[in-house]
Amino acid sequence: MARQGSSKREAIVAAAKALLWERGYEATSPRDVLARSGAGQGSLYHHFPGKREVAAAALAEMAEEEIAVIDALFAPGTPPLDRVRAYLTRERQALRGCRLARLANEAAMEEPSLREPVAAYVGRIQDCLRASLEEAEAAGRLLPGVAPAGLAAVLIAVVEGGYVLARVHWDEAAMREAIDGAVQVLGAVTRPQA
Amino acid sequence: MARQGSSKREAIVAAAKALLWERGYEATSPRDVLARSGAGQGSLYHHFPGKREVAAAALAEMAEEEIAVIDALFAPGTPPLDRVRAYLTRERQALRGCRLARLANEAAMEEPSLREPVAAYVGRIQDCLRASLEEAEAAGRLLPGVAPAGLAAVLIAVVEGGYVLARVHWDEAAMREAIDGAVQVLGAVTRPQA
DNA sequence: GTCTATACTAAGATAGAC
DNA sequence: GTCTATCTTAGTATAGAC
Numbered sequence: 001m002a003r004q005g006s007s008k009r010e011a012i013v014a015a016a017k018a019l020l021w022e023r024g025y026e027a028t029s030p031r032d033v034l035a036r037s038g039a040g041q042g043s044l045y046h047h048f049p050g051k052r053e054v055a056a057a058a059l060a061e062m063a064e065e066e067i068a069v070i071d072a073l074f075a076p077g078t079p080p081l082d083r084v085r086a087y088l089t090r091e092r093q094a095l096r097g098c099r100l101a102r103l104a105n106e107a108a109m110e111e112p113s114l115r116e117p118v119a120a121y122v123g124r125i126q127d128c129l130r131a132s133l134e135e136a137e138a139a140g141r142l143l144p145g146v147a148p149a150g151l152a153a154v155l156i157a158v159v160e161g162g163y164v165l166a167r168v169h170w171d172e173a174a175m176r177e178a179i180d181g182a183v184q185v186l187g188a189v190t191r192p193q194a
Numbered sequence: 195m196a197r198q199g200s201s202k203r204e205a206i207v208a209a210a211k212a213l214l215w216e217r218g219y220e221a222t223s224p225r226d227v228l229a230r231s232g233a234g235q236g237s238l239y240h241h242f243p244g245k246r247e248v249a250a251a252a253l254a255e256m257a258e259e260e261i262a263v264i265d266a267l268f269a270p271g272t273p274p275l276d277r278v279r280a281y282l283t284r285e286r287q288a289l290r291g292c293r294l295a296r297l298a299n300e301a302a303m304e305e306p307s308l309r310e311p312v313a314a315y316v317g318r319i320q321d322c323l324r325a326s327l328e329e330a331e332a333a334g335r336l337l338p339g340v341a342p343a344g345l346a347a348v349l350i351a352v353v354e355g356g357y358v359l360a361r362v363h364w365d366e367a368a369m370r371e372a373i374d375g376a377v378q379v380l381g382a383v384t385r386p387q388a
Numbered sequence: 389g390t391c392t393a394t395a396c397t398a399a400g401a402t403a404g405a406c
Numbered sequence: 407g408t409c410t411a412t413c414t415t416a417g418t419a420t421a422g423a424c
Binding site: 199200201202203233234235236237240241 | 407408409410411
């Protein structure tokens with residue numbers, strides 16, 4: 001019910017948001033959340049049935065925040081291919097992993113309440129990419145044989161895969177190389193404004 | 195030392211290999227490994243100092259196996275761009291995640307003995323892709339402005355990112371779309387054999 | 389709504405017999 | 407080399423006072 005009030009509920013969710021990004025779901029315990037939030041045992045189990053629901057609330061907030069950032073990035077006003085490039089090259093903390101999709105490989109993804117915010121976030125990015133690329137295609141800027149939907153799928157995959165590369169090589173440059181390559185490929189499959 | 199003998203050691207490592215793919219590192223306990231392997235407590239701690247070293251041994255074997263598959267895929271004999279396409283379109287169990295890189299977002303990746311097999315695997319793929327693309331470039335098959343190294347980084351990122359997309363959407367098709375897009379993009383930035 | 393105290397199970401590792 | 411028994415701490419949740 002109440003989305004406001006209860007300072008401890010907010011503190012708990014805020015702590016969960018931080019810990020889910022830092023450590024993921026499995027590796028975050030209710031004790032960790034309580035310690036970081038300054039709340040006592042009772043507060044958590046008063047506001048939530050258990051750990052899963054705390055995480056679901058935290059992920060929902062994170063998705064909402066990040067989707068707002070995406071929507072701002074893709075707002076009309078700049079040319080469509082510039083929006084795509086702006087998304088690709090936005091600043092990222094590669095070694096921390098994607099704030100939401102870092103949970104992709106946890107068993108928690110089989111739980112819809114946890115998976116859905118993550119899916120909504122990456123799905124929204126892919127939708128925005130596709131819409132921009134369709135706009136570019138309509139303006140005759142895409143090489144024939146390059147479908148906007150396929151290219152959008154490639155680009156979101158490159159970004160999420162770039163995080164993976166950075167983590168396994170423990171080197172931000174591994175992600176940069178993939179992103180730079182994607183920008184080059186994007187340039188190769190588009191043509192300058194007529 | 196001994197790489198042979200001790201049936202229980204092998205059973206323990208085999209069980210760890212299966213569990214690491216299924217559940218990841220954090221979510222796999224020594225008890226799970228013992229239960230699946232049929233070994234007792236003492237066997238594990240006789241052969242290994244602890245959980246981390248079991249996982250390191252398992253990951254080393256997994257990397258060795260998977261690198262052998264990659265090397266076979268990229269063996270000379272077929273034209274370079276066919277090798278690249280064969281890698282992209284090889285059969286995968288998208289929802290299970292990458293056998294090695296599924297660990298990318300675990301805290302365990304800060305441990306070199308666990309990270310290195312994973313990095314060696316994805317690094318080898320990227321090297322094979324780059325070598326094939328350089329060969330294609332030398333044959334004049336790459337569009338100008340497309341660097342082999344950048345394209346190789348894009349393609350490994352698409353595959354690893356494709357696994358992420360499949361998991362978060364809980365849908366194999368999400369990965370297929372990214373892979374199909376990559377094949378199309380590859381077609382668009384190359385030209386038919388002269 | 390919030391707290392402390394408590395309970396129960398699992399994680400990870402050790403001890404010591406065979 | 408392998409086993410069972412044991413130990414210690416953390417994960418997750420409940421009870422009940424304030």
